[in-house]
Amino acid sequence: MTNDNMIQNKYITTKKINIKVVLNPDSNIDFFNLIFGYISDYLNINVSYIEHFSVKNLESLKIDSNEKIDFYFVDFIKSYEYIFAWNFYSKLHELNNSFQLVLFKDKIDNDDVQYFKNGADNIIYLSNQYYDSPENKEKYLKWKLFSILRRKWDDSHSQLVLIHNGVIIDLIKRKIVVNNKEIKMTNKELEVLSILMNEFFKKNNFVSKKKIFKKIYGIDNNQKSRVVDQIIFKLKNKLPSDFLEIDKHKGIKIAQLLI
Template sequence: MIQKEFINKKQINIIVVLNKNSNLELFQNIFDYISIYLKLNVMYIKNFDTKKIQEVNDKLNEKIDFYFVDIIKEYEYIFSWNFYSKMHSFNNLFKLIVFKNQIDDDDIKYYKNGVDDIVYMSDKYYSDKEKYIKWKIFSLLRRKWDNYHKDTTLIRNGVIIDLIKRQVVVNNKNIKITNKEFEVLNILIIEFNKKNNFSSKNKLYKKIYGVENKENSRVIDQLIFRLKNKISNGFFEIDKRKGIRIA
């Protein structure tokens, strides 16, 4: 009985613009990993072509949220204020992120011409380049996701619970959660996003099964016990009189 108002199909729409030397496999691996946490629609375009980008925008019911551009020297000319204004003429809400191999003294010109952030790709800056890129992109996308789904995603103490994808991730691992266990989490997250009130076993039973149960239910005890084992005992706070809530 997941509450319908919290089931939102919103996703983040992304275009990745590649050049002839781009490592497509690297980008696919990164965005595939991030899609464990966030709902993404990623499209790859070879070479920067504003007509092609506009065609993609026109085909979508929703606008593009992010453009990621793997830049090379030949592309530098496109980052002018005129280009940025043209992009805004058919989509005025996007974020523009550039991939560069190295830091240059004149990188400020990108910010002056509308770039929102730069992700540096060189191995000399980070011991684990792929890990850095992965979590840099994740941090950029999460801000948008949190804005879309502030009531449907909980990220807390290494645990990510996504009510839309019905998915639980603990320390980067997907955890198998039964439907009834997930409904318990759904109720607790809704309460957490309000005032983080305790939910009594009676309240949980009624919301999940649709009937009153004024006696203490072993069914709820078992669901909570399994969730503690799967996620973490410390993730929950239990009070014998008040019930349970997210710690």
């Protein structure tokens, strides 16, 4: 799959799903890279790793307002249970009650119910004995993880479809329809529309061209590039003339509904 195809097939989200994977000394990081790499083709995720023995306190997990973790995946083994004691997770929940805790375990044990009682949201079993082939195991685990993460994406995707002033913008399917006719858009044009839609569903303030450039390219526009002007010009030619409101001082926004 080429990078372009990966971009076109990925669900566009206004916010990434942040995942932290807690590893034990025997963890196979290549396996996790493979599984999460597959999911990243479809969902906008950010995955970081931390090792069990380095977890000393909340600070070591970098829990702060700038890094809200949506999922903790713990590659769990009995010998490390004392490190990840359940009161530790209780403290995490006090700071951020919205994350989900998912355990990877090798096999089913009679006392697994205790993990659910103490805060685990899900358990994924990795032993080959549960699968009839390595290929089916890999396929199952990919889609199992995808289904868990997709719930988070589903909760926040309502801002990805806009029906407004005779235009349908569906960033999930990457589809724009104007007066019942589908309009082709480039990736950059869709990115600009995504930025404007995100603001539209908030306060619908103007978004400066400088801010648009920074969001798309990740850097400040120190060279005074007119690339944003060019993208907006192309969008104006593809959308109804009254769809966008442009102010040379304030920036650009989606025009309010005409009465």
